Amino acid sequence: xxxxxxxxxxxxxxxxxxxxxxxxxxxxxxxxxxxxxxxxxxxxxxxxxxxxxxxxxxxxxxxxxxxxxxxxxxxxxxxxxxxxxxxxxxxxxxxxxxxxxxxxxxxxxxxxxxxxxxxxxxxxxxxxxxxxxxxxxxxxxxxxxxxxxxxxxxxxxxxxxxxxxxxxxxxxxxxxxxxxxxxxxxxxxxxxxxxxxxxxxxxxxxxxxxxxxxxxxxxxxxxxxxxxxxxxxxxxxxxxxxxxxxxxxxxxxxxxxxxxxxxxxxxxxxxxxxxxxxxxxxxxxxxxxxxxxxxxxxxxxx
Numbered sequence: 001x002x003x004x005x006x007x008x009x010x011x012x013x014x015x016x017x018x019x020x021x022x023x024x025x026x027x028x029x030x031x032x033x034x035x036x037x038x039x040x041x042x043x044x045x046x047x048x049x050x051x052x053x054x055x056x057x058x059x060x061x062x063x064x065x066x067x068x069x070x071x072x073x074x075x076x077x078x079x080x081x082x083x084x085x086x087x088x089x090x091x092x093x094x095x096x097x098x099x100x101x102x103x104x105x106x107x108x109x110x111x112x113x114x115x116x117x118x119x120x121x122x123x124x125x126x127x128x129x130x131x132x133x134x135x136x137x138x139x140x141x142x143x144x145x146x147x148x149x150x151x152x153x154x155x156x157x158x159x160x161x162x163x164x165x166x167x168x169x170x171x172x173x174x175x176x177x178x179x180x181x182x183x184x185x186x187x188x189x190x191x192x193x194x195x196x197x198x199x200x201x202x203x204x205x206x207x208x209x210x211x212x213x214x215x216x217x218x219x220x221x222x223x224x225x226x227x228x229x230x231x232x233x234x235x236x237x238x239x240x241x242x243x244x245x246x247x248x249x250x251x252x253x254x255x256x257x258x259x260x261x262x263x264x265x266x267x268x269x270x271x272x273x274x275x276x277x278x279x280x281x282x283x284x285x286x287x288x289x290x291x292x293x294x295x296x297x298x299x300x301x302x
Contacts (some may be wrong), residue, residue, distance in 0.1 A: 005066075006074075007038065008045070013068065013072075013075060014028060015058065016060060016154060047120075049063070049064070051064055073145070076143055093195060095287055097127050100131075100140060100146040104231065134153065139161065141161075141277065141278065142161045143288075147278065148283075150276060155277055163280070166275060166276045171265070172271055173246050173248065177241075177243070179261070182244070194221055196222045197223050198245070199238055203229070204229075207272055223243075225242065226242060239261055246267075250299065276291060
């Protein structure tokens with residue numbers, strides 16, 4: 001093999017990321033057969049199969065995993081090159097910050113952490129925020145589609161994605177409820193929570209695990225009547241009196257005003273954590289470091 005066709009490599013890389021020819025072809029605006037043909041051409045050039053085709057599923061072979069890792073690096077560098085050229089050609093360079101926000105992170109917390117970059121003393125910042133499940137955000141981060149991800153959980157050591165997680169800080173957890181429910185539950189708190197109607201984040205949320213452990217330690221068994229993947233939707237149901245719901249104590253006052261609810265009480269010992277996740281070495285760079293330093297200041301006061 002004398003040279004590598006980067007178009008073929010890109011088609012393979014997107015298919016590996018998406019996990020299917022159909023989704024990759026939609027991203028590329030091409031027919032699945034065209035993408036498949038290009039991948040086969042890459043396999044022939046390399047001399048090794050890159051996917052095991054198991055029914056409708058595609059699974060990377062050992063060689064495919066190696067090629068995918070190199071492709072991650074190649075396209076990350078390509079993105080950095082293009083961005084660098086754009087910045088250097090501008091008459092007044094504007095820093096661009098692409099922030100991924102975990103769907104489990106309350107929107108008000110995300111705003112408190114990110115908003116200071118818009119008053120960056122070192123120059124204007126063009127901010128772009130994207131919300132998704134944390135695993136998809138980290139995958140985008142690894143290939144330079146994002147600059148930093150804010151999440152309620154770090155990336156595990158067993159992850160194959162080359163990123164680093166930094167604990168920004170912690171916040172106590174407050175339980176909120178509609179006025180009528182809050183009034184009843186405040187008396188005798190936290191014992192009053194036994195058999196109380198409760199709205200929870202879904203199972204993938206770090207807060208969910210904290211809550212379950214706290215209730216178990218307290219010997220309490222509230223009635224779980226709903227689970228939600230989005231914190232705003234969770235609060236909206238709580239606003240209507242469906243049940244009490246958790247939120248970060250640092251935004252409890254704002255949540256009370258926005259959703260017309262009241263604080264029932266704090267959960268002693270249960271503290272939510274917030275992390276900044278970025279590719280190695282980037283957490284110290286501006287404007288990402290502004291998010292980290294501001295976040296530490298905000299959370300230290302909680």
